Amino acid sequence: MDSVTPGYTDHLQALTKETLVTEPIHIEWDPALIQRYDLSGPRYTSYPTAVQFDPNLKAEELIQRAQASAQVDTPLSLYVHIPFCAHVCYYCACNKVITRNRDRAQPYLDTLYQEMAQLSQWYAQDRCVDQLHWGGGTPTFISDEQMIELMGQLRRHFKLRDDDQGDYSIELDPREVGVDTLRVLREIGFNRVSLGVQDLDPKVQAAVNRLQPLAQTQAVLDEARRLGFRSINMDLIYGLPHQTEAGFAQTLEQVIAMNPDRLSVFNYAHLPDRFRSQKHIRQEDLPSASTKLNILQHSIQRLQEAGYVYIGMDHFAKPDDSLTRAQESGALHRNFQGYTTHAECDLVAMGVSAISQIGSVYYQNLTDLSAYTAAVADQAHAIHRGVLLHEDDRLRSRIIKQLICHFELDPAPIEQAFQIDFDQYFAAEQAELAQLAEDGLLRFQGRKLQVTPAGRLLIRRICMTFDAYIPVRNAVSGFSRII
CATH class of the missing domain: 3.80.30.20 (tm_1862 like domain)
Incomplete structure (x- = not known):
């Protein structure tokens, strides 16, 4: 049985308390960007998503x-x-x-x-x-x-x-x-x-x-x-x-x-x-x-x-x-x-x-009422499927949550919490981030990434950049459209 990475809990609590004051959210409407990037993708109520x-x-x-x-x-x-x-x-x-x-x-x-x-x-x-x-x-x-x-x-x-x-x-x-x-x-x-x-x-x-x-x-x-x-x-x-x-x-x-x-x-x-x-x-x-x-x-x-x-x-x-x-x-x-x-x-x-989301585990009960009832009667629970989060999952989950909640990302706390070099770890994602920046969805202030007013409507698409389970950046079956 795997355990949580030593020190991860302390780092997560520190990150939760970190002060990244967010400016009021303004939206800029760019029909061309919306047409290009309004694909299907996760809502990221979790990462990995329930599909996994x-x-x-x-x-x-x-x-x-x-x-x-x-x-x-x-x-x-x-x-x-x-x-x-x-x-x-x-x-x-x-x-x-x-x-x-x-x-x-x-x-x-x-x-x-x-x-x-x-x-x-x-x-x-x-x-x-x-x-x-x-x-x-x-x-x-x-x-x-x-x-x-x-x-x-x-x-x-x-x-x-x-x-x-x-x-x-x-x-x-x-x-x-x-x-x-x-x-x-x-x-x-x-x-x-x-x-x-x-x-x-x-x-x-x-x-x-x-x-x-x-x-x-x-x-x-x-x-x-x-x-x-x-x-x-x-x-x-x-x-x-x-x-x-x-x-x-x-x-x-x-x-x-x-x-x-x-x-x-x-x-x-x-x-x-x-x-x-x-x-x-x-x-x-x-x-x-x-x-x-x-x-x-x-x-x-x-x-x-x-x-x-x-x-x-x-x-x-x-x-x-x-x-x-x-x-x-x-x-x-x-x-x-x-x-x-x-x-x-x-x-x-x-x-x-x-x-449920407990520690480094997500799991779901049976979705059929009769099966749920029988399972609880037999074993006092109805757990049907789930996922065990590994270090890479926790890292990407932290990044996606930061982006989808605050529309910005500072690599420094991430590097400290997970003991990585952000640019090296996400070398494969750099080209896509650069393209998103060129298209006006992102901008960089030093190493910090900020979602632009034009990109905020498309935040789900931006988060997909860090999703290791989506190999191709296009419409993904099983998910709703972004807009």
Whole structure:
């Protein structure tokens, strides 16, 4: 069994605390560059990406390495996956189970509690849980009583905070939130909510089977504020059927008026061969590539005008938000939950398809509900595939995270942490970096690399330069387009 490189933990903690103050993110639109570099590629919620997860690795080896490399003197982040949805949204690419039978929830929760007990034995070690997230599916598919029970089980097995100072968040479908549900969520410890909105145009909503009036969303948001939730995020999607520049601009104005703390504006990737529900969406109803680009351009410009900070890729936050402050201080992090402020936390995930990041190991549970249930019943876990990070993986992961979070890279701390000569180690990448610089995506200040305003939209493509698993720099199957 391999162990973490001596001193690596100390170096990583030092790098997390290093101060690389980032200027406010500005975007420069260059259609020629976008056309040239808007290919398919990873979103880099991890490196190596999930494509590299190996189903042939034995779970025992993954568990042993995870326990050996876990940051036991740091807090934990927990993720709970609730897969059920009462209605199918045609655009959705999440791991989900569509059912109106609420009785299916309790057997799943019972399985989850068995897995949770095993995970706590492996990783809890009296570590405080600074971050908690319930995702799905639709987490509020389960009843208020079941949510109370689930949080109670989490408190039984892990050291959850009781001072309301952690980041405890849950994804909400405003159509599925009962009158008392928000109050229950606040009472059991949640202080952040993320509302799925996608688009407020009734024609677009009908085309994706998600009818959700503005008043319904507004009512949930207002009640969340009244109850003292300290952060409200809204998710939007551009590229859905029947979307137009004018229509999405109107949605954006309505959303800005609701004044959420954070916004995510995701690119819809139409992959009907991979996601069956997307077969309900007609190709001819989708906006053109130029319309999608114009929608994104207007969205970024309008949100910045409204006072939001462009964090990167598809995320925006208010200037006083913790994401913004983390980016300004050089402490922003990225993992399977997207941009986060908890770089020091191991991520312990539970539920069907859930992905954990613990020490130098990533692993994913089985993605089929029946198989997940059987595996937990048989062996108290459902680990299906994963990857053991080696020194080169950790090095490249550090570089990619720095670029995708802060749009700059100073080789000096990297050289110190990994005992390398940066230019020699990445000699093969120098020609490509030079080409990116010549094309205006990058610039060099001495040895420091900075992503230009024209390159920030294409940060995923820049990160691909350091991806050892992508041998050819062109469109990569299995990933969404960059823009």
